[in-house]
Amino acid sequence: MNSHGAELYLDLMERVLANVIYEDAPVGWYGDLDGYDSSTRSEGRDLPTAAHTMVGLKRLKNVRWCVERVLRDGIPGDLIETGVWRGGVCILMRAVLEAYGVRDRRVWVADSFEGVPVTHSGSHPLDREMALHRINQVLSVSREEVSANFSRYGLLDDQVRFLEGWFSDTLADAPAGPLAVMRLDGDLYESTTDALTCLYPRLSPGGFVVIDDYNIEPCRKAVEEYRNRHGIDEPVQAIDGYGVYWRRAERR
Numbered sequence: 048m049n050s051h052g053a054e055l056y057l058d059l060m061e062r063v064l065a066n067v068i069y070e071d072a073p074v075g076w077y078g079d080l081d082g083y084d085s086s087t088r089s090e091g092r093d094l095p096t097a098a099h100t101m102v103g104l105k106r107l108k109n110v111r112w113c114v115e116r117v118l119r120d121g122i123p124g125d126l127i128e129t130g131v132w133r134g135g136v137c138i139l140m141r142a143v144l145e146a147y148g149v150r151d152r153r154v155w156v157a158d159s160f161e162g163v164p165v166t167h168s169g170s171h172p173l174d175r176e177m178a179l180h181r182i183n184q185v186l187s188v189s190r191e192e193v194s195a196n197f198s199r200y201g202l203l204d205d206q207v208r209f210l211e212g213w214f215s216d217t218l219a220d221a222p223a224g225p226l227a228v229m230r231l232d233g234d235l236y237e238s239t240t241d242a243l244t245c246l247y248p249r250l251s252p253g254g255f256v257v258i259d260d261y262n263i264e265p266c267r268k269a270v271e272e273y274r275n276r277h278g279i280d281e282p283v284q285a286i287d288g289y290g291v292y293w294r295r296a297e298r299r
Contacts, residue, residue: 100135
């Protein structure tokens with residue numbers, strides 16, 4: 048695929064994954080949404096009934112940019128998302144590899160496929176307060192459904208690897224790595240901490256960390272504490288008022 052063809056293909060993939068073409072109505076993330084709104088969908092502020100991602104166009108474009116950048120710069124490693132919902136972001140990652148004929152990198156799809164963990168007395172206080180498990184009926188998407196979504200785009204193959212289970216059980220021993228892009232979408236303090244602890248040491252210098260839920264206090268606190276604990280001072284860049292990213296510096 049030539050560069051113009053790759054650009055057209057990936058532009059269309061972004062729009063189809065976010066379903067800004069057929070404009071499906073949201074389930075409703077906040078109580079006041081009434082029908083499809085283009086700016087809300089672009090910023091990932093609704094919960095679509097049919098789209099294969101809820102992150103919106105701006106965060107999808109960031110994913111594409113990060114993957115294209117590591118390919119261009121020759122940063123070694125695979126791509127991973129922790130917390131995938133219907134799989135749209137990982138599908139886009141795989142589409143970028145396909146567009147540029149990349150065969151030596153994998154996309155890791157890490158999720159419980161049961162929603163988020165139910166909090167208990169030993170959970171972090173911010174996670175208990177948020178109690179996100181109360182909406183697991185919409186956050187839970189089966190592995191079979193995510194696999195089927197990859198297949199709909201013709202992108203389910205041996206470059207796609209699934210890590211099924213809670214992050215605390217799966218990530219430490221996962222055969223993923225080195226990593227070039229790691230995207231965290233676990234919302235919670237403990238889920239974010241688990242992902243950073245297990246995966247950040249595997250991130251290649253020049254690789255990207257993308258945090259989908261930085262606007263959510265439990266996630267933001269987990270990121271800030273991890274960065275402080277490990278002396279990470281690379282600047283955090285805003286994407287859309289919700290997500291952020293930074294690029295790992297060369298080792299000193």
